[in-house]
Amino acid sequence: MIHVEHLSKSFRVFQKDPGFRGSLRSLFKRKWIEKHALKDLNLHVGPGEIVGLVGANGAGKTTAVKMLAGIIHPTSGTANVLGHTPWQRKNAFRREIALLMGQKAQLWWDLPAGDCFELLRDIYSLPEAEFRKTLGSLTAMLGVEGQLRTQIRRLSLGERMKMEIIAALLHQPKVVFLDEPTIGLDLTAQRAVRKFLLEYRASHRPAMILTSHYMEDIEQLCERIVILREGEKVFDGPLADIQRAHSVRKVVIARLGEPAAGSEAAWERFELPAAWASAVRRTAEEVRYSVDRGRVAEAASRMLQGMPVADLSIEEEDISNLIEALLHRRPQ
């Protein structure tokens, strides 16, 4: 449904020195620099697939999404979404896609949400009965029936986001781009939005591309992730592959029992060799070590001997740590 080949985008930005003199100078002579926001992206997404686009701030996620939704033109490369070139913006294309920007309101700022939805119904020429039914179920699922008569600008951030999500899905798009759809939401709302997106996926089988800085979103919504680093794709595959390929360590956790008299300091004195283990957390209740995979057994036995251990467990390293390491590792 989404096919992207060698897609690149660079922005020309001019550099302005700070201050008044800088402004004056830039009136006559501008220093332009080329900013490569996205470099040679190749990507294919099929129906029913949710791909998580992950990257540090400024990695090029929003830029990629904007091009695929047809808002901006690429510098080079091609994209085919539902058989169309996005930036030609054919109506047939625009009817089948949706873009949600967490950072930026799409809806009409001073209209009540209900009026916005009515307007969208007219814009997409949705049949009345179908519109009512979809709207009813969407508002009920996100629990915003009570706010339909409130102007968008008077809604809280979370309420507004829910309205934006409803607005994006009203016309039942086949391809959905979500740029940070859960930004600023409380935990309950985040969960509601995730559940909602999964239900939409189950019922409509759209292709979705989702960006988020919350690992929860990525872990629960996406089977596959694409990692961008400074505009370049550095990983594309199932989430589990990251663990398999990049997890060289495990976490060994010892929960400590009641310390016997005089042995309070046992956990403080305890050390594992820094060559293959590093302490993540050490308190009177719990000691946590990140350990090379090959040394897990040894670490466990040393911990059992060296401290009054009540309970011992061994866990995979947190996926978000792995991703973070991938995001920031400098290219060799």
Added chain:
Amino acid sequence: MTALPTWAWRVADLEVRRLFSYRVDFWVSFVVSTGVQLLASYFLWLAVFEHTGRDTVGGYSFQALVYYSMMAPLFTRAVRGKEFGLISDEIYDGSLSRFLLYPIPMFGYKLTLHAAHVGMTSLQLLLGFAAYALTAGLPAGHTTSAGSIALGLSALLAASVLHFFLSLILEMVAFWAEGIWSLLVMLRFVTSFLGGGHIPLTLFPEQMQQAMAWLPFPYLVSFPLLCFQGEMGLADWAIGVGAIAAWSLIFGLIALRVWRKGTLQFTGVGM
């Protein structure tokens, strides 16, 4: 006429309701600006007539000039409709993406909004006219009739489309430059001065009048007002409206080109 798409009706309806309900200033500014305008021109022309001791200036009696000075700003206001913030703000802050994303034509959407405003400001114009006619009476020799009002309003409607394209083009300069405020202020000045929004164009020097006939500006204010006052026959009206249509076509095509070029390098800053 073919039926307008349903969204256009909805957009117009929402905008008119918004103007009626949220925007007190829309009405306050109408009453205040018209009142001030009337007072100012009254005393200005009074001074001119007393000082020169003449009965007419450029063929206009005192009353006719005061009347003109009140009606012309109302026509200017009406032809502008929704003038500022047509599209430049949205280009600047990225909300333009709405028109790139939703399957509606930006021009059509904005023209609908503009039309809703023109409808409202035309209503104000008629109110102002009625108030003046009922209290002060029309100047002697004026042949305003139901027919001439219809000609005037239809010419105004056509002129408002021309004005729409003019300001749309200037606002789209925001694709390339930040801060296009000065351009818009210039357009404001040019339309009201060269369009006859302050004094009748016949008071201008002969040569200037001839030169201006080749420009679109006299069609914006002066022409609809003259039609309204019954100074234009049906033939004059038809020629004028034809000229407006031609100018609108030219500026409409330019606007379309600017839009294509602009969206081509739009980067969605601020999103």
